[in-house]
Amino acid sequence: MREEHLVAVLNAVIPARGSIAAAGDLGLSHEVLHDARDGSAIDQILAVLHELPADFDSLSPDDQQPMLLEIETRQPEHFATLVNMVYTAYYSHGAVLAALSGRTGYNPGAPQPTGYVMEPFDESLLAPVKQMPPLWRQVN
Amino acid sequence: MSQHCDRVDVVVVGAGAAGAALTWRLANHGVNVVCLEQGGWVTPESIPSLTPQWERARARSHHPNPNIRKNAWDYPIDDADSAIRPLMYNAVGGSTIAWGAHFPRLRPCDFAVHSLDGVGVDWPIGYDDLAAYFEVNDAMMTVAGLAGDPGNPPRGPRPCPPLPLGAGAQRIAEAYNRLGWHWWPVDAAILTGTDPHRSPCNNCGPCDLGCPRGARSSTDITYWHQAIAAGAQLRTQSRVVKIASVPGRATGVDYLDADGNLCHQPADHVVMAGNGVGTARLLLLSADDWCPDGLANSSDQVGRNLMHHPTGMVTGVFHEDLQGYEGPFATSIVSQEFYETDSSRGFVRGFQAQTIRSDGPLGTALGGYLPRLPWGRDHHTQFDRQFGHTASITVTTEDLPNPDNRVTLSPDITDAWGVAAPKINYRVEQRCADTIAFGIERNTEVLLAAGAHEILSLPLVESAGFHLLGTARMGENAASSVVDGQCRAHDAQNLWIVDGSVFPTSGAVNPTSTIQAIALRAADCLAEQPMLIGVLDA
Ligand SMILES: Cc1cc2nc3c(=O)[nH]c(=O)nc-3n(C[C@H](O)[C@H](O)[C@H](O)COP(=O)(O)OP(=O)(O)OC[C@H]3O[C@@H](n4cnc5c(N)ncnc54)[C@H](O)[C@@H]3O)c2cc1C
Ligand code: SF4
Numbered sequence: 001m002r003e004e005h006l007v008a009v010l011n012a013v014i015p016a017r018g019s020i021a022a023a024g025d026l027g028l029s030h031e032v033l034h035d036a037r038d039g040s041a042i043d044q045i046l047a048v049l050h051e052l053p054a055d056f057d058s059l060s061p062d063d064q065q066p067m068l069l070e071i072e073t074r075q076p077e078h079f080a081t082l083v084n085m086v087y088t089a090y091y092s093h094g095a096v097l098a099a100l101s102g103r104t105g106y107n108p109g110a111p112q113p114t115g116y117v118m119e120p121f122d123e124s125l126l127a128p129v130k131q132m133p134p135l136w137r138q139v140n
Numbered sequence: 141m142s143q144h145c146d147r148v149d150v151v152v153v154g155a156g157a158a159g160a161a162l163t164w165r166l167a168n169h170g171v172n173v174v175c176l177e178q179g180g181w182v183t184p185e186s187i188p189s190l191t192p193q194w195e196r197a198r199a200r201s202h203h204p205n206p207n208i209r210k211n212a213w214d215y216p217i218d219d220a221d222s223a224i225r226p227l228m229y230n231a232v233g234g235s236t237i238a239w240g241a242h243f244p245r246l247r248p249c250d251f252a253v254h255s256l257d258g259v260g261v262d263w264p265i266g267y268d269d270l271a272a273y274f275e276v277n278d279a280m281m282t283v284a285g286l287a288g289d290p291g292n293p294p295r296g297p298r299p300c301p302p303l304p305l306g307a308g309a310q311r312i313a314e315a316y317n318r319l320g321w322h323w324w325p326v327d328a329a330i331l332t333g334t335d336p337h338r339s340p341c342n343n344c345g346p347c348d349l350g351c352p353r354g355a356r357s358s359t360d361i362t363y364w365h366q367a368i369a370a371g372a373q374l375r376t377q378s379r380v381v382k383i384a385s386v387p388g389r390a391t392g393v394d395y396l397d398a399d400g401n402l403c404h405q406p407a408d409h410v411v412m413a414g415n416g417v418g419t420a421r422l423l424l425l426s427a428d429d430w431c432p433d434g435l436a437n438s439s440d441q442v443g444r445n446l447m448h449h450p451t452g453m454v455t456g457v458f459h460e461d462l463q464g465y466e467g468p469f470a471t472s473i474v475s476q477e478f479y480e481t482d483s484s485r486g487f488v489r490g491f492q493a494q495t496i497r498s499d500g501p502l503g504t505a506l507g508g509y510l511p512r513l514p515w516g517r518d519h520h521t522q523f524d525r526q527f528g529h530t531a532s533i534t535v536t537t538e539d540l541p542n543p544d545n546r547v548t549l550s551p552d553i554t555d556a557w558g559v560a561a562p563k564i565n566y567r568v569e570q571r572c573a574d575t576i577a578f579g580i581e582r583n584t585e586v587l588l589a590a591g592a593h594e595i596l597s598l599p600l601v602e603s604a605g606f607h608l609l610g611t612a613r614m615g616e617n618a619a620s621s622v623v624d625g626q627c628r629a630h631d632a633q634n635l636w637i638v639d640g641s642v643f644p645t646s647g648a649v650n651p652t653s654t655i656q657a658i659a660l661r662a663a664d665c666l667a668e669q670p671m672l673i674g675v676l677d678a
Contacts, residue, residue, distance in 0.1 A: 013515040035200075065516050083515050084199075084506060091502035092196040100501055104461065104528060111189040112352045115342025116466040118332070121302040121325060123286070125310075128317050132290040135322055137256065137480055139248040139266060 005049055006033065008057040012064045013086045020099050028089040035085055044078035045085070051075070142394060142402040148172045148373075149671040151393055151407035153380045153422065155179075156234015157652050158639040158659040159413030160359035160367060161277060165663035167370035171671070174405065175372065176395050178379040179213035179231030181360060187350035194349060195502035202349055204238045205603065206230065213377070217417065218550035218563035224448050226417055226564055226605035232376060233360035235415065238348050239606070239652065240470025241329040241356050242494060243283055245274055246654045247292060249480060250647035253540070257481050257488040259571075260540040260645040264616045264625035265661075267293065273657035278327070280366075281357045281656070282335065285327035291476040300333040302326075304343060307462040308531025309472035309495045315589035321477040326494070327653070328471035329357040337365075345500070347468045356468070378403075381559055383410055383426040383435050383635070390435070390635040396557055408671045409634045413659065416446065416608030416641040420547040421562040423612065436612070436629040436637075441622050443547040445610040447539035447646040450568045451601045452576035453496075454583035455510045455532040456592025463528050464498030472497065475533075478582060479648060487574045492536040492648045493583055501527060508603055510596050525594070533586065535579030537572040538648035539609070547611050568600060576600065607651050612641040627662035634669075638662045 010024030010032065020026070036042040051071045056064065072079040090096055097108035107114065150166055152159050155177035166173045188197035204227035206214035213230045229238040248267040253260040275296050284300035302325035305313060316323040330341050331354070338354035338361065347356045354361050368374060377398035384391045384404065392406035412419045420443040426435035434442050475493040482490070496509065504527045505513045513522045550563035580597045587595055615621025618630035623642055629635040638659040640651050647654070 014519055015517065017520045061517075068516070080512075083512070086515070087505040087513075088196060088199050088502060091505055092193055094192070097192070097501065100527075106465070106501070106528065109192050111194060111344035111346055112187075112342075113190070115344035116463075118341065118343045119304040121286075121304060125313050125317070126286075126324070128320070129290065129322060129324060130288065132322060135291045135476060135480070136247050136293060137249040139252050139256070 005052050005056045008064065009049070009052070009068065009082070010086055012061060012068055013083055014090050015061070018099065020096055023086050023090045026090070026093060026095070028086065028093070031089045032085045035089070041081050041085060044081045047078050048075060048082050142404045145403060145405045147406040147408070148174045149407065150409045150411060150666065151176065151405050152411040152413055153393060154234060154413035154415065154418060154639065155232045155359070155364065155374060156413060156415060156639070157236050157359055158655050159234065159411070160363035161280070161656040162411060162413060162638050162659040162663045163372045164363045164367035164370065165660050166667060167367050167372035169663070169667035171667055173372050175374050176378040176380050176393065176405065177232055177374065177376050180376045181232045182237055182350060184352045184354065187352045189344060189346050189349045190352050194346060195500045198346065198349060199502065199506065202238070204229065204348065212556070215555040216553050216561045218553045218561050222564040222566040223568050223600070223602070224450065224566055224605040225603045226608060227603065228415055228417065228608065231360070232364060232374065233358040236358035236652070237350060237360070239358070240347055241468070242470050242650045243281065243327040243329045243653045244474065244492070244649040245292065246647040246649060246651070247479065250645065253489065253645050259488055261615065263644050264614055270654065270657040270661060273660040274653060276660060277653060277656045280362050281329040282331045282333070282362065283327050284330050284332040286325050289324040291322050291324055291479070298327065300331060303328055303330060303332060303341065303468060303471055305472050306464065306467045306497055307460070308458070308464050308497060311458070311590040312495050312531060312533065312586060313473055315586050316475055318589055319586065321475060321586070323473050323475040326471045326474045328468065330468060330471065331355045331357065341468065343467045345465055345467060345469055345497070347470065379557070380422060381425065381557070383422060385426065385428055385431065385435055385632060387430040388632055390632050400557070409636060409666060409669065411636040411638055411666070413639045415639050416611045417547055417562050417564070419637060419639055419641045420611035421549065424549050425559065431631065436622050436631045436635055438631050439619055439622060441613060441620065443611050444543040444545070445541035445613055446545045446547055446564065446566055446608070447541065447610040447643065448566065448605050449539055449607045449646060449648065450537050450572040450576065451604040452535035452580050453509050453532050453598045453601050454535070454580050454587060455530050455596040456587030456590060457525055457594040457596065458529050458531070458592055461528050462498070462531060464530055465500050465528060467497050469497050470494070478579065485578055487571050487578070489538045489571070489575065490648060491538070491575050491579045492534070493579065494534040494536060496532040496534060498528060498530040498532070509601060510598060531587070533583040535576045535583060536648050537575040537579070539572060539646045540569065541610055541613065541645060542569060573599070607640065607646070609640040609643040609646050609651060612637045613644045614642045615644060626665040627658065628665070636662055636666060
């Protein structure tokens with residue numbers, strides 16, 4: 001069992017950015033494990049963690065990344081499951097979405113009920129297409 | 141001992157796109173019709189786009205793949221041997237609960253691919269047989285769009301004005317104009333005008349999660365209310381496990397109600413509308429002494445010829461912030477410049493190029509329609525390059541019938557009631573792969589002309605099994621098809637199949653408009669049949 005390495009793995013998958021901590025330091029490992037146990041992904045995640053050396057946490061990011069890449073090559077499906085779960089937890093996190101909103105103006109809340117402005121369609125764009133002959137084959 | 145219901149004229153299995161349209165039409169003809177649906181109603185309040193966690197819901201509880209979603213209304217699908225993952229939704233409204241609402245029609249050439257291009261088979265019906273039904277259906281599904289497209293046969297004024305393009309599709313439209321290629325605003329089953337019971341689209345984006353405003357048409361909010369008002373009965377959480385039959389006739393259906401009680405619904409006519417996977421599954425499950433290989437399967441075609449529309453995707457990354465996550469994800473413009481056969485390309489038939497907007501933050505990271513973002517050191521840089529900055533164009537190809545692409549009954553997997561799950565064997569044929577390779581080149585040209593500085597492409601979107609077609613195909617010859625041109629089974633004259641499984645070939649466009657037109661036409665044929673109450677009791 002190397003569940004204790006999960007925080008370090010998550011940090012390597014999504015590193016820190018500005019004021020937002022890396023995925024592991026954001027506390028997402030509990031959520032990832034919980035989600036994995038809820039579905040059938042836990043064995044896949046544990047299989048990835050089992051490949052890690054005991055001193056994984058103390059390695060530098062420069063040493064961790066190639067090690068994880070190697071595991072990804074050996075266990076692509078399991079590793080993909082782990083990455084998908086980390087991405088899902090990270091991009092559902094309120095602080096991450098708020099920071100994204102600050103950078104881009106993206107609405108971090110629910111798409112509804114606000115939605116976005118409906119600009120009218122500009123039919124003049126179609127002028128050249130309207131000159132085209134029929135493009136479909138007549139069939140008897 | 142099963143519970144016995146009162147005999148009805150018609151029992152319909154499945155309340156999705158086809159089942160809803162047919163039931164509405166029959167009820168308006170005065171037919172005594174009951175529809176059995178294994179799912180329930182989806183309430184507007186439960187739609188995830190009302191919560192900030194909407195993208196998480198899409199990745200889990202509202203995933204279009206029932207194997208991931210695992211809703212109690214679903215059944216599992218054994219898809220280990222399929223190159224494309226079948227997607228669907230099981231509820232009142234069927235897969236229109238999760239659909240993108242892009243609403244093209246098959247073109248006239250799509251009904252005659254064997255005569256025109258020497259591949260596949262011809263349909264026993266043509267575009268003209270469906271033309272009037274397309275118009276009825278467009279009104280019921282409140283289609284937004286613009287008449288006058290030179291890429292398609294003329295059609296009536298669209299019930300609602302076209303959707304906004306958004307910055308990405310605007311650039312792509314201008315690029316098509318510069319290249320002199322065809323494009324047109326899509327027909328979309330989305331309310332952009334007024335309706336007393338629904339609010340118009342407000343461009344929020346994730347139509348696939350459902351529309352709390354009721355703008356995106358799904359048949360629970362279009363056809364069903366009117367069908368019920370016209371006298372149709374809809375029984376939800378009623379899972380049909382067998383079509384009962386005697387030689388040459390269906391006599392009704394056996395189903396499990398919400399409490400797991402086995403019930404029998406006798407009927408003069410049985411209509412299958414369970415989609416291209418669910419219908420084939422139930423016909424195979426309905427084997428009996430007189431039809432040991434499955435009901436309506438003397439031709440051995442039930443379950444065979446599964447078609448999906450293998451799809452490639454080309455994405456342009458732009459320097460400008462296109463805010464591509466705004467607006468209905470799947471509906472803006474479409475090009476059919478390369479739809480018809482041009483033998484100089486080295487393959488017959490063509491492709492549809494449907495412009496797709498971009499995703500929210502989680503969708504951007506996870507990919508699916510474009511490659512997943514890299515993890516590790518480059519993650520944030522790549523995220524910033526792509527998020528909101530992309531627009532994509534599909535290469536939607538025409539699948540043709542291959543008997544080895546098929547639905548059978550899984551030897552290993554069952555649903556929660558112990559009934560065999562469907563098993564899918566499916567591979568993509570070389571002609572589709574060639575079409576995708578050609579389409580990726582053409583779409584790349586367009587996106588570069590539109591100003592993209594980087595192109596990403598996927599030669600096959602694995603999770604694009606949206607369209608489930610061909611597994612009970614129509615044809616004139618009972619030895620090589622399952623139903624006739626009216627959708628009536630060759631082997632059982634009071635058994636009708638009206639969903640996408642009757643498509644002999646697939647065209648290269650989204651099929652639902654055509655599926656519903658076929659269902660409406662079948663309803664008119666069925667309503668002319670004598671209802672034989674009492675005579676047919678086995
Ligand atoms: C994510 C997604 C996006 C899509 N986008 C588009 C699009 O933009 N444009 C387009 O044209 N198409 C789209 N489609 C496809 C479209 O939804 C289908 O073509 C259409 O819904 C098929 O109609 P149907 O009636 O054949 O089947 P469905 O709508 O799937 O309905 C079948 C119904 O039958 C029920 N059923 C099955 N078996 C049983 C049983 N044994 N007992 C009781 N009930 C049963 C199911 O629960 C289901 O409700 C999309 C699909 C998905 C999943
Ligand atoms: S984009 Fe429009 S149709 Fe789609 S869910 Fe939002 S409001 Fe509804």
